[in-house]
Amino acid sequence: MNSRIIVSFILLVSIASSCKIESAKNKSNSKPKKGSVEIEADKFKNPIMISAADPWILQKNGIYYFTHTTGNSIKLYRTKNIVDVVNAESKVVWTPPPTGMNSKQIWAPEIHYIHGMWYLFYAADDGHNKNHRMWVLENTSSNPLEGEWTDKGKMMLPDDKWAIDATMFEIEGQLFCVWSGWEGDENVSQNIYISKMKNPWASEGERTMISSPEFEWEKKKIKLELPVVNEGPAFLKKDNQLFIVYSASGCWTDDYSLGILATRVDADLMNPRSWVKSKEQVFKKNPDGKAFGPGHNGFFKSADGKEDWIIYHANPESGQGCGAYRSARIQKFGWKPDGMPDFGDPVSLDEYLKAPACYDF
Numbered sequence: 001m002n003s004r005i006i007v008s009f010i011l012l013v014s015i016a017s018s019c020k021i022e023s024a025k026n027k028s029n030s031k032p033k034k035g036s037v038e039i040e041a042d043k044f045k046n047p048i049m050i051s052a053a054d055p056w057i058l059q060k061n062g063i064y065y066f067t068h069t070t071g072n073s074i075k076l077y078r079t080k081n082i083v084d085v086v087n088a089e090s091k092v093v094w095t096p097p098p099t100g101m102n103s104k105q106i107w108a109p110e111i112h113y114i115h116g117m118w119y120l121f122y123a124a125d126d127g128h129n130k131n132h133r134m135w136v137l138e139n140t141s142s143n144p145l146e147g148e149w150t151d152k153g154k155m156m157l158p159d160d161k162w163a164i165d166a167t168m169f170e171i172e173g174q175l176f177c178v179w180s181g182w183e184g185d186e187n188v189s190q191n192i193y194i195s196k197m198k199n200p201w202a203s204e205g206e207r208t209m210i211s212s213p214e215f216e217w218e219k220k221k222i223k224l225e226l227p228v229v230n231e232g233p234a235f236l237k238k239d240n241q242l243f244i245v246y247s248a249s250g251c252w253t254d255d256y257s258l259g260i261l262a263t264r265v266d267a268d269l270m271n272p273r274s275w276v277k278s279k280e281q282v283f284k285k286n287p288d289g290k291a292f293g294p295g296h297n298g299f300f301k302s303a304d305g306k307e308d309w310i311i312y313h314a315n316p317e318s319g320q321g322c323g324a325y326r327s328a329r330i331q332k333f334g335w336k337p338d339g340m341p342d343f344g345d346p347v348s349l350d351e352y353l354k355a356p357a358c359y360d361f
Contacts, residue, residue: 043355044084044355045351046327046349046353047349048086049085049327049328050327051326051327053324054069054296055296055311056109056111057298057311058111058113060113064077064078064079064080064300065111066085066088066328067120069106073095074092074094074095074106074109075092075093076090076091076145077090082330082356093139102125104124104125104127105124105127106124107132108122108232108296110122110167114170114175114200118140118141118144119138119168120136120137120149121134121135121166130185133157133160133163134155136151136201137151138150138152138200152201155202156202157179157195158205158206158207162181163193164179164231165179165180165233167179168197168200169237171265171269175200176196177194177195177203178244180193180230180232181193181207187227189229190213192212192230192231193207194207194208194270195207196270205270208271210272211261213228213229213248215279218248218249218259221249221252222253228250229248229249231247232297234246234297234298236299236341237265239339240264240266241263242263242264242265243260243261243262243263244261245259245260246258246261247295247296247297250322251295251322254292255285255293256285257281257285257293258284258294259278259281260282260340260341261275262275262278283312284345286345286346288348289349290350291314291315291329291345292314292315293314293321293326294329295312295314296313298312302356302357302358303356303358304358308334309331309332310333311328312346313327314326314327314329314346331353
């Protein structure tokens with residue numbers, strides 16, 4: 001066995017070991033931070049972080065990268081034990097300029113690794129919601145908590161309309177962006193749009209609307225003048241099937257929930273007829289489990305690559321709306337015989353869950 005293989009093996013063993021013991025070490029040697037989850041051996045209870053709306057996790061090489069909406073900056077966490085993320089290494093990697101079109105209302109950051117570089121996508125405006133657009137940061141360092149985040153500016157999306165919650169995915173060498181936007185310049189309906197991308201900050205061609213609020217469960221709101229909502233799209237793939245899981249109804253309601261669009265890898269993703277929408281929610285409130293308005297989800301794999309997990313936010317009590325009560329929660333999910341994901345119900349805050357699996361040798 002050559003030295004390079006030996007070093008790689010030692011590194012993987014280190015990752016596997018620390019995945020299991022990191023939380024115990026933190027609990028015994030340091031005072032847990034506010035919002036720390038309840039951990040017992042390799043089990044935990046949700047939430048993994050309180051006051052953490054629009055949470056996002058990317059797992060790469062056994063390391064989890066976590067971020068969420070703060071409103072005034074972008075903060076990254078880096079850990080081998082995602083259930084103890086509140087005690088993880090963290091850093092504010094970007095703060096907005098004092099004025100300008102990306103200076104206020106910093107929403108829903110997502111970290112992606114694309115073509116060997118790190119990208120952060122976030123929504124921002126100048127203090128006026130009508131001016132919300134998507135923005136991009138780039139980092140060439142191997143560790144996104146190090147190096148320099150370069151401002152790539154505003155995403156050049158088709159029509160330059162109101163846009164939030166952009167996410168990226170690549171299929172057969174083609175990069176796509178999916179986001180929540182307005183058809184025109186008035187806040188009547190938030191729809192889900194897709195566009196091909198020539199790079200992580202510039203589109204090519206037109207945008208296509210693949211979903212708009214049409215079912216009653218997508219149109220819940222507390223005031224007549226408020227818009228109907230589809231937002232927070234997240235990409236999911238299994239074998240030759242593709243899914244966009246999105247949030248429906250206003251986040252200000254207890255009925256904020258998840259819907260799903262399904263298609264196939266070989267379909268024309270820019271054709272709205274290629275996407276089939278479920279007529280029912282696939283994830284909704286669980287009052288007995290203290291999960292109201294569950295939504296704005298993402299997906300990640302366990303460190304061993306064998307388990308599928310969903311991350312989302314929810315309120316612990318009814319009527320708490322879009323504020324700071326939203327907490328970040330994770331749970332493992334499975335698959336139905338027809339190939340559709342099976343998320344079940346939001347797990348109760350009183351229930352212990354087995355932590356995501358480490359590397360398996």
